[in-house]
Every structure is written in structure tokens, then in C-alpha cells.
């Protein structure tokens with residue numbers, strides 16, 4: 525948030541400077557036309573040219589402010605090695621990534637643990653990676669992550685994608701080729717960046733669950749989880765973020781026919797039967 529307001533301030537300064545320029549420009553032209561060498565009355569300023577110049581200045585300031593905001597909030601983030609890469613770090617033949625999405629408490633982690641046992645996937649939970657980074661001594665992102673998680677907001681993609689990329693790379697070096705990327709992508713920018721710069725996903729496993737059921741599960745889990753966001757206030761915010769920010773990602777992949785939906789309002793065992801079926805039908809390597 526701090527970062528966002530910083531960026532906003534920067535772009536506002538650009539706009540304000542441009543406005544100052546705009547407001548002073550006509551006056552400067554008037555002064556220069558005050559008198560003519562012949563001493564005759566000054567000519568009216570050429571309004572057409574002034575308008576064109578004003579338009580160009582306004583367009584320039586808008587573009588400048590868009591460029592400023594595009595990368596927000598990069599102040600918090602390590603060098604932007606992700607965006608410099610021209611093509612994905614891995615090809616789809618090298619690694620298989622299945623995104624696992626669903627509302628908070630839908631049972632994603634529980635089902636991923638089953639899949640790890642039976643299929644040898646590496647399970648990368650974006651939330652777990654963020655919590656580990658938050659607690660890592662010396663992390664410059666600790667306070668930022670803590671704030672976003674408590675508020676049920678999505679941590680800036682640069683942080684999460686860098687963590688995921690590192691984890692995939694480490695597992696790859698150890699011979700692992702199949703990944704369940706759990707609780708990610710939660711926002712459209714993450715989906716686009718990950719697929720462009722890390723690897724395109726095979727498909728998305730989407731756990732569909734009524735809010736009432738998820739609420740009960742999370743409040744029960746909160747009795748022992750020690751998670752700062754397993755409380756009624758944070759859960760409400762997480763639900764809101766899920767509907768407004770994460771569901772558009774599911775819809776985006778649905779349009780590409782890349783979503784397998786599993787209903788989660790059943791026992792762990794029954795849900796897993798459906799999950800296994802979905803995986804067996806779609807998995808390629």
C-alpha cells in the first residue's frame with residue numbers, strides 16, 4: 525500500500541508538473557506577442573498551434589504516469605530478473621504445472637497432500653512459501669507479506685513469482701518434473717506473468733465449495749493452525765478477494781478449456797476420488 529501510494533505520488537507529480545506547464549504556456553505566448561516591431565497592435569496567439577502543443581503535452585504526461593504505475597510496487601522487490609526474460613524459463617515438455625485454485629479452506633492443501641503421495645508431484649503452496657519468506661530472518665519482505673496476508677490481499681506478484689521460480693528450479697535440479705502450484709495464480713497479473721516467464725500450465729484444478737462450508741472449516745482450523753488469517757475478520761476479507769480477484773483467473777482459464785472443477789462439499793475421501801479421476805484423464809507426463 526505504501527508502495528502504491530508512493531507510485532501514485534510519483535505519477536501525480538508528473539501530472540501536476542504537466543498541468544503547471546499547461547497553465548503557464550499560454551501566458552508565455554501572450555508575453556512574447558505583446559508588441560510588434562512596427563508598434564502595431566499585437567496579433568492574437570495562434571490558437572490552433574497552442575492546442576496541438578497542449579494536446580501533445582497532456583498525452584506525454586499520461587504516458588509517463590502509466591509507465592510509472594505499470595511496475596508498482598517495485599520498490600519492495602529484488603532486481604526485476606523475471607521481466608527481462610524473453611521466453612518461459614521451462615518448456616511444457618520439461619515440466620508439468622497444475623494450478624490448484626479454490627476458495628480459502630476449500631481443501632486444496634489436503635487434496636494436494638494426497639496427490640503427492642500417489643503421483644509424486646512436488647507440492648508448492650504459494651501461501652506456504654510466502655509465510656516461510658515472512659518468517660525468514662533478514663527478509664526484506666517480511667513486514668509487507670504479513671500485512672497482505674492479514675488483510676487477505678494478494679502480495680505483489682514479483683515476490684510470489686520469484687519464490688515459486690526458485691522452488692521450481694530447486695526441485696527441477698533434483699529431478700522433479702511435476703508440480704502442483706497450490707493457491708496460485710490468485711490474480712490475473714500473476715497468471716499472465718507466470719505462464720509467460722516460468723512455464724505455461726497444463727490445466728487448473730478448481731475446488732468449488734460453498735462459503736458457509738469453507739467458513740466452518742477455516743474457523744475449526746483456526747483453533748490450532750496459529751495462522752494470523754484464520755479468524756472471522758480476515759476470512760471475510762479473504763472471501764472478498766477470492767470472489768473479486770481470483771475468480772476472474774478461473775474464468776480466464778475456463779475460456780481456454782483448461783479448468784477441471786471438483787465439488788468439495790463432501791468427505792475428503794470422496795473429493796479425492798474425483799480429483800484422481802480428473803488427474804488421470806488430463807495428465808500427460
Ligand SMILES: Nc1ncnc2c1ncn2[C@@H]1O[C@H](COP(=O)(O)OP(=O)(O)OP(=O)(O)O)[C@@H](O)[C@H]1O
Nearest residue numbers: 627628629630631632633634741745790791792795
Ligand atoms: N473434504 C473435507 N471435509 C471436511 N474437512 C475438510 C475437507 N477438506 C479439508 N478439510 C479441512 O478443512 C480445513 C481447510 O483445508 P485445507 O487447509 O486443505 O484448505 P485450503 O483450501 O488449502 O485452505 P487455504 O487456502 O486457507 O490454505 C483443514 O482443517 C482440513 O482438515
Ligand SMILES: O=c1ccn([C@@H]2O[C@H](COP(=O)(O)O)[C@@H](O)[C@H]2O)c(=O)[nH]1
Nearest residue numbers: 650651672673676677678679707708710
Ligand atoms: O499467490 C498468492 C498466494 C497467497 N497469497 C497470500 O497468502 C494468503 C494465504 O494463502 P493460502 O493459500 O490460504 O495459504 C492469501 O490470503 C494471500 O494473502 C498471496 O498474496 N498470493
